[in-house]
Amino acid sequence: MAADLSAVPSLSDFLAEPIARRALLACVMIGFANGFVSAFVVLRRSALKVGTLSHSLLPGIALVVLIAGVTNWSLLAGSVFAALFVGLGSVFLSRTSRLDQDTSMGILYTTGFAAGLIILQRLNLRQKLDEWLFGSIVGMADTDLWIAFGISLVAVVTLVVLQRPLLIYMFEPNVAASLGVPVRLLNYATFGVVILVLVSSLQAVGCILSVGLLITPAATVYLLTNEAKWLFIGGGILGAVGSVLAFLLQYPLGWSVSGAIVVVQGIFFLTAYVFSPRYGLFAKREVQV
Amino acid sequence: MVKSELLHEAHDHAHDHVCWGGGHAHAHHHRLEVSDLCVSYNEVRALEHISFATECGRSIALVGPNGAGKSTLLKCLAGLIVPDSGNIIWRGQRLTRSSHEIAYLPQRGDVNWNFPITVRGLVEMGRFPNLGWWRRFSDHDETMVKRALEAMDLMDLQDRQISALSGGQQQRVFLARALAQEAHVLLLDEPYTGLDKPSQEVLAGLFRELTKEGRLLIASHHDLQTVADIFDDVLMLRRTQIVFGSTEEVFTAANIDAAYGANIPTGLEDRF
Numbered sequence: 001m002a003a004d005l006s007a008v009p010s011l012s013d014f015l016a017e018p019i020a021r022r023a024l025l026a027c028v029m030i031g032f033a034n035g036f037v038s039a040f041v042v043l044r045r046s047a048l049k050v051g052t053l054s055h056s057l058l059p060g061i062a063l064v065v066l067i068a069g070v071t072n073w074s075l076l077a078g079s080v081f082a083a084l085f086v087g088l089g090s091v092f093l094s095r096t097s098r099l100d101q102d103t104s105m106g107i108l109y110t111t112g113f114a115a116g117l118i119i120l121q122r123l124n125l126r127q128k129l130d131e132w133l134f135g136s137i138v139g140m141a142d143t144d145l146w147i148a149f150g151i152s153l154v155a156v157v158t159l160v161v162l163q164r165p166l167l168i169y170m171f172e173p174n175v176a177a178s179l180g181v182p183v184r185l186l187n188y189a190t191f192g193v194v195i196l197v198l199v200s201s202l203q204a205v206g207c208i209l210s211v212g213l214l215i216t217p218a219a220t221v222y223l224l225t226n227e228a229k230w231l232f233i234g235g236g237i238l239g240a241v242g243s244v245l246a247f248l249l250q251y252p253l254g255w256s257v258s259g260a261i262v263v264v265q266g267i268f269f270l271t272a273y274v275f276s277p278r279y280g281l282f283a284k285r286e287v288q289v
Numbered sequence: 290m291v292k293s294e295l296l297h298e299a300h301d302h303a304h305d306h307v308c309w310g311g312g313h314a315h316a317h318h319h320r321l322e323v324s325d326l327c328v329s330y331n332e333v334r335a336l337e338h339i340s341f342a343t344e345c346g347r348s349i350a351l352v353g354p355n356g357a358g359k360s361t362l363l364k365c366l367a368g369l370i371v372p373d374s375g376n377i378i379w380r381g382q383r384l385t386r387s388s389h390e391i392a393y394l395p396q397r398g399d400v401n402w403n404f405p406i407t408v409r410g411l412v413e414m415g416r417f418p419n420l421g422w423w424r425r426f427s428d429h430d431e432t433m434v435k436r437a438l439e440a441m442d443l444m445d446l447q448d449r450q451i452s453a454l455s456g457g458q459q460q461r462v463f464l465a466r467a468l469a470q471e472a473h474v475l476l477l478d479e480p481y482t483g484l485d486k487p488s489q490e491v492l493a494g495l496f497r498e499l500t501k502e503g504r505l506l507i508a509s510h511h512d513l514q515t516v517a518d519i520f521d522d523v524l525m526l527r528r529t530q531i532v533f534g535s536t537e538e539v540f541t542a543a544n545i546d547a548a549y550g551a552n553i554p555t556g557l558e559d560r561f
Contacts, residue, residue, distance in 0.1 A: 161422070164422050168414055170404075178367040179387070179389075179414065228406060
């Protein structure tokens with residue numbers, strides 16, 4: 001085989017690189033965790049809120065970087081900070097003015113996002129800014145991988161442990177308490193889980209596209225099943241498989257990784273939307289008795 | 290009739306009332322006492338000075354115009370709203386939060402019918418308060434779910450997704466969940482809304498059987514024509530309590546006028 005240094009290495013050569021294998025591993029973990037949690041987001045009907053939340057991570061990260069500089073923990077610390085700010089801030093704003101919470105959140109997150117952009121730009125962190133906006137799964141170090149693993153584990157285990165009360169909470173959030181569900185505890189726990197997986201998807205696809213990975217997988221399964229349990233498991237599998245597939249595709253095609261990940265999920269969804277035997281466009285609906 | 294045999298199977302004490310399930314046989318009738326209950330909803334007084342006492346084996350209709358506080362009272366009894374003042378005493382103890390002996394059946398419009406859950410899955414939820422977070426489904430739990438499904442005539446529909454049911458069937462699924470929960474008190478928010486005539490009759494029959502077995506049934510109801518046919522007692526509301534008593538005695542034209550405001554002074558008279 002003649003060595004031609006100018007040629008792009010083949011896919012198999014690329015996959016032999018440690019950096020590519022790390023990225024693949026990250027795709028599996030982050031894809032699964034996000035897909036798994038997406039079942040909660042879909043069933044709790046909180047897609048819009050999660051979208052808001054994902055954008056508000058940026059200013060939190062910017063503030064943490066401003067104070068402590070860039071570290072391995074900037075993402076995590078900044079995100080938790082941002083989530084608290086937006087969560088509490090919107091409640092405070094809506095309680096103390098006549099605005100409802102959605103409006104308050106809309107104002108808070110766009111203002112915060114804009115401020116975050118300015119801070120990161122002023123700190124001369126263009127490179128980092130791009131990574132946080134659009135993801136940097138190929139550039140993940142071992143520490144990042146461990147953080148992603150920890151986050152995925154905590155998120156999945158938490159939802160598995162809470163599955164029984166969670167089912168009632170998702171089905172009847174307003175009356176769950178009458179069946180003995182500790183509603184407030186679940187509120188906090190699930191908010192925490194969503195924040196955690198958002199942080200991991202920030203790494204994979206960036207904060208602008210993170211919602212795609214945190215909604216679409218379970219939405220796809222929603223069109224295929226009548227059991228909430230399969231929304232979680234199926235969402236996780238779709239998230240992982242789709243992300244790996246996207247990673248393998250993006251290299252020969254020369255696409256952006258984050259773009260490919262979200263587009264593949266979108267294609268999965270469209271396929272189910274059209275061809276689902278039960279709830280697809282061409283499906284025969286069950287006749288009401 | 291297989292169904293009623295199942296419902297009455299648990300009667301081993303002749304004069305006793307039994308809410309079937311955990312084999313609860315009670316020497317005394319369970320009493321529910323509500324005294325001087327006042328509730329605010331979004332900082333607006335929704336209920337004032339509600340007092341009544343009843344016991345298992347009765348069915349009570351909550352009657353009154355829109356905004357009279359019927360739903361609020363049901364939610365308060367279910368432990369979903371904390372009252373400003375007053376007491377709810379159930380079986381001699383003050384009710385401070387939800388009890389699994391009390392089941393709340395939401396209004397049809399409040400249910401997410403597209404949720405991916407089957408009839409059986411929803412009825413199984415009724416076991417969760419007894420099971421806690423992790424305990425495995427035992428044979429007893431399986432039996433309870435099966436009995437509940439049979440009693441509500443849902444065995445053939447158990448694998449259906451809940452939106453693929455008729456209105457009457459949907460109402461029965463929630464009743465079955467309350468049975469699986471081994472609830473003594475059933476709180477129903479407008480159970481008759483949107484049901485066709487045959488389904489209404491089926492439901493009325495079920496109500497009678499459930500109370501005969503010793504359950505206490507409290508339901509908000511807006512169809513004044515059918516109140517006397519279905520319910521033993523009536524609680525008439527209009528933010529305050531108009532009257533409480535047996536349907537025969539208190540469900541009179543004068544009281545209905547008082548609740549719905551036909552002859553009530555509106556306050557406008559003074560201006561003219």
